[in-house]
Amino acid sequence: xxALEVGLPxxxxxxGLPxxxTIWEVGPRDGLQNESSVVPVEIKLEFLDxxxxxxxxxxxATSFVxxxxxxxxxxxxxxxxxxxxRPGVRYPVLVPNERGLNRALDAGVSHIAIxxxxxxxxxxxxxxxxxxxxxxxxxxxxxxxxxxxxxxxGYLSMCFGDPWEGVVPAEQVVRAGQRLLDFGCSQLSxxxxxxxxxxxxxxxxxxxxxxAGVDVSAxxxxxxxxxxxxxxxxxxxxxxxxxxxxxxxxxLGGCPYAExxxxxxxxxxxVWLLEGLGVAHGVDLRALVETSGWMAxxxxxxxxSRVVNALGG
Amino acid sequence: xxALEVGLPxxxxxxGLPxxxTIWEVGPRDGLQNESSVVPVEIKLEFLDxxxxxxxxxxxATSFVxxxxxxxxxxxxxxxxxxxxRPGVRYPVLVPNERGLNRALDAGVSHIAIxxxxxxxxxxxxxxxxxxxxxxxxxxxxxxxxxxxxxxxGYLSMCFGDPWEGVVPAEQVVRAGQRLLDFGCSQLSxxxxxxxxxxxxxxxxxxxxxxAGVDVSAxxxxxxxxxxxxxxxxxxxxxxxxxxxxxxxxxLGGCPYAExxxxxxxxxxxVWLLEGLGVAHGVDLRALVETSGWMAxxxxxxxxSRVVNALGG
Numbered sequence: 001x002x003a004l005e006v007g008l009p010x011x012x013x014x015x016g017l018p019x020x021x022t023i024w025e026v027g028p029r030d031g032l033q034n035e036s037s038v039v040p041v042e043i044k045l046e047f048l049d050x051x052x053x054x055x056x057x058x059x060x061a062t063s064f065v066x067x068x069x070x071x072x073x074x075x076x077x078x079x080x081x082x083x084x085x086r087p088g089v090r091y092p093v094l095v096p097n098e099r100g101l102n103r104a105l106d107a108g109v110s111h112i113a114i115x116x117x118x119x120x121x122x123x124x125x126x127x128x129x130x131x132x133x134x135x136x137x138x139x140x141x142x143x144x145x146x147x148x149x150x151x152x153x154g155y156l157s158m159c160f161g162d163p164w165e166g167v168v169p170a171e172q173v174v175r176a177g178q179r180l181l182d183f184g185c186s187q188l189s190x191x192x193x194x195x196x197x198x199x200x201x202x203x204x205x206x207x208x209x210x211x212a213g214v215d216v217s218a219x220x221x222x223x224x225x226x227x228x229x230x231x232x233x234x235x236x237x238x239x240x241x242x243x244x245x246x247x248x249x250x251x252l253g254g255c256p257y258a259e260x261x262x263x264x265x266x267x268x269x270x271v272w273l274l275e276g277l278g279v280a281h282g283v284d285l286r287a288l289v290e291t292s293g294w295m296a297x298x299x300x301x302x303x304x305s306r307v308v309n310a311l312g313g
Numbered sequence: 314x315x316a317l318e319v320g321l322p323x324x325x326x327x328x329g330l331p332x333x334x335t336i337w338e339v340g341p342r343d344g345l346q347n348e349s350s351v352v353p354v355e356i357k358l359e360f361l362d363x364x365x366x367x368x369x370x371x372x373x374a375t376s377f378v379x380x381x382x383x384x385x386x387x388x389x390x391x392x393x394x395x396x397x398x399r400p401g402v403r404y405p406v407l408v409p410n411e412r413g414l415n416r417a418l419d420a421g422v423s424h425i426a427i428x429x430x431x432x433x434x435x436x437x438x439x440x441x442x443x444x445x446x447x448x449x450x451x452x453x454x455x456x457x458x459x460x461x462x463x464x465x466x467g468y469l470s471m472c473f474g475d476p477w478e479g480v481v482p483a484e485q486v487v488r489a490g491q492r493l494l495d496f497g498c499s500q501l502s503x504x505x506x507x508x509x510x511x512x513x514x515x516x517x518x519x520x521x522x523x524x525a526g527v528d529v530s531a532x533x534x535x536x537x538x539x540x541x542x543x544x545x546x547x548x549x550x551x552x553x554x555x556x557x558x559x560x561x562x563x564x565l566g567g568c569p570y571a572e573x574x575x576x577x578x579x580x581x582x583x584v585w586l587l588e589g590l591g592v593a594h595g596v597d598l599r600a601l602v603e604t605s606g607w608m609a610x611x612x613x614x615x616x617x618s619r620v621v622n623a624l625g626g
Contacts, residue, residue, distance in 0.1 A: 003480055004509060009540070010473075010480040012513030160323075167316055167323040195623070196317060198589025199548060200325030227322070228582035228619035229589075232545040235512060269541035276511025276542075306541035310508070 007286060007311050013278030018243035020280040022058060023267060024189070024220055025051055027295075029060040029094055030264060031252025033072045037299050041075045045082050047295055051249060052086045054287035056267070060113065061091040064100035080107040092153060101141050105148060112145055113153040114138050114185070118176045121164040122157060122193075135179050142183040154180035155222070159190045159205065160197035170201075170208040177209065181218065188219050189246055192233065195226025199236035206240035220244035223265050225251070225304075230265035231273060238279070245270060250292025250313070251304035266305030268292060268313075289313040320599060320624050326591030331556035333593040335371060337502070337533055338364055338580060340608075342373040342407055344565025346385045347576070350612050354388045358395050360608055364562060365399045367600035369580070373426065374404040377413035393420040405466060414454050418461060425458055426466040427451050427498070431489045434477040435470060435506075448492050455496040467493035468535070472503045472518065473510035483514075483521040490522065494531065501532055502559055505546065508539025512549035519553035533557035536578050538564070538617075543578040544586060551592070558583060563605030563626070564617035579618030581605060581626075602626040 003010045028048055032039055039047075044062075051059055061083065067074035076093065085091060092111035095101050104112055116134055117123040123134045138154075145152050158165075159173045177188045190205065202221070210216050221237040221244075223230035234245055251266030268289055274281040285307075293313025296303040303313060316323045341361055345352055352360075357375075364372055374396065380387035389406065398404060405424035408414050417425055429447055430436040436447045451467075458465050471478075472486045490501045503518065515534070523529050534550040534557075536543035547558055564579035581602055587594040598620070606626025609616040616626060 004474045004476075009509055009511045010514055012511065012517050014513040014516065161317050163317075166318055195619075196322055198322045198325065198586055200327040200590050201323055203327065204325050225619055226623045227585045228544055228579065229585060231541055232548050232586060235545050235548075266541065272540045273511055273542060273545060277513050306508075306538055310539045 009272055009276035011278045012276060017238050017277055017279055018241070020243065021238065021274055022244045023056060023270065023281060023283065024058045024060065024244055024246045025056045025249060025267060026060045026222075026246050026264060027051070027249035027252040027267070029063050029073065030246075031248040031250075033063060033070045034253035035072065035299055038072050039298060041078050041082065043298055044075070044079055045084075047291070048091075049084060050287070050291040050294070052089045054291055055283040056249075056288070057088060057282060058090045058092065061093055063094035063096075064103045065094065065096045077103065077107055080109065092151075095141065095145075097137065098141055098144070101145055104150075109150070111151045111153070113155055113189075114141060114180075115155040115157065116176065116180060117158055118156050118173045119158045119162040119165050119168055122162055125164075126157075131176070135183075138180070139183050142180075142185060146184040152185045153187045153189060153220075154183075154185035155189045155191055156180065157191040157193040160192045160201050161194055163194055170205045173205060174208050174212045174214070178212065178214065181214065186218065187244065189222045189244075190219060191222040192224055195224035195229065197223070197233050198229055199232050202233045202236040203240050206237060206242060210241070216241040217243065220246060222246035225263050225265055231269055234265060234270060235273065249288060250295055250308050252292075252295065263304050266303070266307065268305045268307035268311075272307050286311070322585055322589035324591045325589060330551050330590055330592055331554070333556065334551065334587055335557045336369060336580060336583065336594060336596065337371045337373065337557055337559045338369045338562060339373045339535075339559050339577060340364070340562035340565040340580070342376050342386065343559075343577060344561040344563075346376060346383045347566035348385065348612055351385050352611060354391050354395065356611055357388070357392055358397075360604070361404075362397060363600070363604040363607070365402045367604055368596040369562075369601070370401060370595060371403045371405065374406055376407035376409075377416045378407065378409045390416065390420055393422065405464075408454065408458075410450065411454055411457070414458055417463075422463070424464045424466070426468055426502075427454060427493075428468040428470065429489065429493060430471055431469050431486045432471045432475040432478050432481055435475055438477075439470075444489070448496075451493070452496050455493075455498060459497040465498045466500045466502060466533075467496075467498035468502045468504060469493065470504040470506040473505045473514050474507055476507055483518045486518060487521050487525045487527070491525065491527065494527065499531065500557065502535045502557075503532060504535040505537055508537035508542065510536070510546050511542055512545050515546045515549040516553050519550060519555060523554070529554040530556065533559060535559035538576060538578055544582055547578060547583060548586065562601060563608055563621050565608065576617055579616070579620065581618045581620035585620050599624070
């Protein structure tokens with residue numbers, strides 16, 4: 001009877017799941033860059049510190065994308081200079097190109113992420129380059145980052161559907177992913193950027209990577225809840241052997257009722273699932289819910305996370 | 314590439330799922346009874362007609378609970394008198410007691426549902442009776458309904474967690490469910506009334522019913538999205554052999570007893586999952602989204618369904 005009294009689900013371990021999941025917390029970067037308000041740097045620093053305090057061990061802290069494109073994260077240098085790094089916590093940052101890498105190196109970053117597309121059209125829309133040009137642009141960035149001793153994650157977007165191209169074939173995604181791994185990325189984050197994936201598609205994509213010889217432990221998943229499928233898709237990925245899941249504290253980055261609600265999976269909703277399945281996650285849910293409730297008040301709007309609302313964050 | 318262009322996910326059939334799912338649409342009853350606005354009867358009639366037109370074959374139309382408790386459905390007689398019943402569509406109504414059954418029989422209803430609790434405390438709070446008194450009250454209602462040729466569904470609430478008792482043991486739920494089946498209910502709808510269940514708990518409860526000799530085809534599931542788990546839990550139930558799922562068009566309604574009234578699983582989000590998994594459902598998603606968008610405008614607030622918002626209902 002204890003579980004519900006302390007705001008946690010009953011633990012009913014299930015077969016076929018990883019023992020432990022690493023939550024890759026994207027709220028400070030992917031979440032805040034998609035919020036209309038620009039959050040002051042001292043609030044961001046408190047946010048990062050509270051997230052680490054709640055037990056999250058990987059915090060994607062900010063981005064070196066040009067401030068013209070993402071004014072919300074224009075304070076990247078200031079943020080990293082002020083960051084009180086906790087032992088055992090990683091603070092990766094997003095780097096779009098060589099200039100971004102220089103800024104990251106100057107800021108003493110040890111873990112970066114690059115953001116590539118699995119489709120031709122999105123490469124053109126997002127990077128103004130073809131798919132091949134995109135890889136040609138990233139190759140020297142990853143090579144140099146690795147030579148400098150940095151770890152590199154490769155985001156791959158539009159892995160399930162693309163607004164211009166429709167359904168994206170699994171084989172195409174695997175080919176794009178393999179190029180990023182070949183360059184030296186140690187992890188691939190497979191993004192359902194427009195949130196259209198369903199669980200069968202997720203299982204099939206992970207299996208296709210496995211059949212192509214990719215170690216499934218190098219894969220992470222990044223789901224958006226645009227069609228309400230993010231958590232079901234996450235469980236499908238866990239069943240297929242994935243053990244790194246991207247999510248955003250409080251579901252930051254998506255307005256609950258916006259027509260183009262593209263919000264990330266909320267970390268709290270993910271933790272509820274993992275806790276219930278007996279999968280280790282390391283998070284103190286109460287502390288996380290309080291942090292997300294506090295951030296929602298900073299932003300002046302309710303959190304889209306169901307758990308945050310249910311537990312009164 | 315066609316799927317996304319017409320607002321549907323790619324079909325990737327998965328093993329271990331039912332070929333077809335019956336969606337038990339609860340929006341007109343469970344949804345509207347939990348909305349603060351009282352909807353005029355002619356709007357309800359148009360809602361029912363549009364839902365049937367969108368392909369939903371089971372529409373829980375209204376309730377004969379005393380209008381003092383549920384003023385939103387005080388027009389039950391008027392609604393049933395005005396209902397243009399479509400061939401092949403069932404219109405069950407909720408009946409709380411013998412007086413409600415009399416009203417249902419007078420109104421020419423052929424399918425009813427009763428609403429029982431799996432826990433002692435909720436039986437006391439909701440029906441002001443003990444668990445045993447509750448069954449003693451329902452037994453003659455079901456017996457008489459069956460004698461009159463009516464089909465009877467039994468709702469069982471608090472099947473996973475109870476706000477006062479905490480975690481609810483699966484064996485307790487099975488015992489309560491078996492009593493309802495023994496009275497003559499042809500179907501049991503297992504409700505996660507406060508939305509706390511996770512997928513492992515769902516699989517275990519269905520298995521426990523099976524081990525107790527209950528035919529899993531007599532089970533339905535009824536999830537609330539309070540903790541964001543409704544759709545993942547639904548898929549777990551399908552994998553365990555359940556093929557009837559309760560949901561509410563546009564995510565209408567919620568539980569008045571839960572601390573935060575987040576609603577039923579949205580029918581549209583369920584249809585997206587089923588369509589993606591290649592499970593037959595019979596629903597025209599575009600027509601349903603338009604219907605829910607229209608109803609949200611009648612209620613003067615946005616739909617909580619992700620799919621309704623994504624497709625611009």
